[in-house]
Amino acid sequence: MxxxxxxxxxxxxxxxxxxxxxxxxxxxxxxxxxxxxxxxxxxxxxxxxxxxxxxxxxxxxxxxxxxxxxxxxxxxxxxxxxxxxxxxxxxxxxxxxxxxxxxxxxxxxxxxxxxxEDGDIPPPQPKAQLTYIGVFTCKGGVGKTTISAHLAGAFALNGYDVVLIDLDRQSNLRKLLGDGVYIPGRRGGLGATITVLNHTEWREEEYPDTRVVICDCSPEYDANPEAFIEKFNYCLIPTTLNPLGINKNADVIRRTFAAVRRSNSNAELFVIVNNYHSDEPRRNEVLNRILKTEFETLMADDPKCHYIDPETVAIRFSKQLLYWGYHIVENDKPQLAFREIGGRSLPRVDFLKLVDYLEDHTNIETAKAQEALAPNN
Ligand SMILES: Nc1ncnc2c1ncn2[C@@H]1O[C@H](COP(=O)(O)OP(=O)(O)O)[C@@H](O)[C@H]1O
Ligand SMILES: [Mg+2]
Structure with missing residues (x-):
């Protein structure tokens, strides 16, 4: 202590x-x-x-x-x-x-x-509102951990210190990122840290530089401490566009929306397509239309549910993301999949876009004000 x-x-x-x-x-x-x-x-x-x-x-x-x-x-x-x-x-x-x-x-x-300690030798801007982002879906293997980590990376590239909270029993974030990483700044600017904690280690006042808290949730809703779900300003719900899974995925998202709403009526919920194959425009257009239609009824009841059109922002399939845990096999330093291949990093571009999208499409200050007016929520 x-x-x-x-x-x-x-x-x-x-x-x-x-x-x-x-x-x-x-x-x-x-x-x-x-x-x-x-x-x-x-x-x-x-x-x-x-x-x-x-x-x-x-x-x-x-x-x-x-x-x-x-x-x-x-x-x-x-x-x-x-x-x-x-x-x-x-x-x-x-x-x-x-x-x-x-x-x-x-x-x-x-x-x-x-x-x-032994021998060898004797933030960006002032903190405004702390933002909590949950990455959650009732389904496993659709990219919660990948998205949590790289969204944190994109905020860090923008100069925000981020705390990543591992709520999943599998503790994949700890395995992949250790206690955290440092993302160097761009154009000579000071970089930012991503700190990985479990939920009992998190105290707001101990991380005064932190602007963003991202929670990698457990797919079992009840395994996530309610105190965290209540705090979410946004919730990201990853899904995929595949023809056989489309109805199933729509159902998963419906259940995920309902689960979050049990504890949090204010969070803005965003469905984000992961594993997107941008070289299949024709198929994507058809699948996207079906998936979007599936949600329209639900979204009409809840104005804070959003479907992010994958043509605007999606997390594309990339080998970098597929193999981003490879460093643990090599006993290498924890890292994100932001390394450039041929001068380009799809994940970095996609996650920076997602950060911009979230900042554009939400108004955290308004959400907080509404919360203050409605203490029962
Ligand atoms: N956009 C992507 N492109 C390629 N592989 C991906 C992508 N997103 C996730 N993966 C891979 O899919 C697997 C499952 O992702 P993960 O983030 O662990 O899902 P979850 O946390 O929901 O169980 C991982 O092996 C990951 O590397
Ligand atoms: Mg996971």
Missing amino acids: PQFEKDPDFKTVILQHFEQDGWTATLAPPNTLGYDIELVRGSECVAMQVKSQRAKVHAGQLEKFIDFLERPAAAKFTRGFLLSASGFTPSVFTYMRTEEVVDVALGSFREDQLVW
Whole structure:
């Protein structure tokens, strides 16, 4: 258990600790990206980041800190200190060793003691509304985990820190992404982290940089904690366009809508086509029309149910997504299927489009306001 329930308490204690050690310590101005406290002593100027979270600091968080330190904006800093109230994952130490990181020191703060970790060396915009996205369908194997992970990746590419919550008993997210990953920024910008947690590890106040929480739901509705389903602002329901499955899929989606509505009357529900073969325009057009017609009755009753036309946004079939778990076979570092092949990454384009679509077609502020007006919902 962490000693400090609140991030500011932790920062203050750390600041005082370093001042007693002869450093001049200054809190970074509010909304500063990349570090929390600046330390000056003699010729040293150190950027320090402090993590009060109760889960261990993961390698993605270290990588983000290193990315910050390497930016021209951080040129005045001679090195960085990364302090944690809960320690570090083993992969952080592996990262320090394999990447030969020499200008960052890791410290754990426990029971009023600062311990420098072994030997080697002693967000984007201010947070607005936290958005909860559930990826849910009563059916297995249609892409919930794939979509959760890569949607998180697309938000991270846009500069948002994302928390991915694994609600599925199979824990596939943990297997595929470990404790999390760092997505480097584009055009020299600071990147963002995707942090993987189980539902008991999640506390909003411990991840103040987080803008988006994505839940990879269990296909068994009752296995998903109701407290999460109630929070969803959006719910994404993956499906596929295949002729034999079309009626079955329509029925699955109908049941999925009903299940979500038992606990949440405000979430905007979006059906998204996965495994889309864009080289079959004629067949797609026919299948899409049938599937869409299946939903029209249902959607008429619930104005917050949407069918995303796959011609606008779909997740295309790609070998990258099919094999994206291959790194676990190779014992390789956790990663998303955003690697380019011949300069193009279908998944990256598709998921960035999905992020844009969601931001365009929802109004979270309105949903929240309605919730406040109707406390029984
Ligand atoms: N768009 C896609 N293109 C290719 N393969 C995909 C795509 N989406 C999912 N897959 C593959 O389908 C399988 C099932 O996906 P998964 O996300 O695990 O489904 P779920 O979480 O709903 O059980 C995985 O092997 C995944 O790699
Ligand atoms: Mg899954």
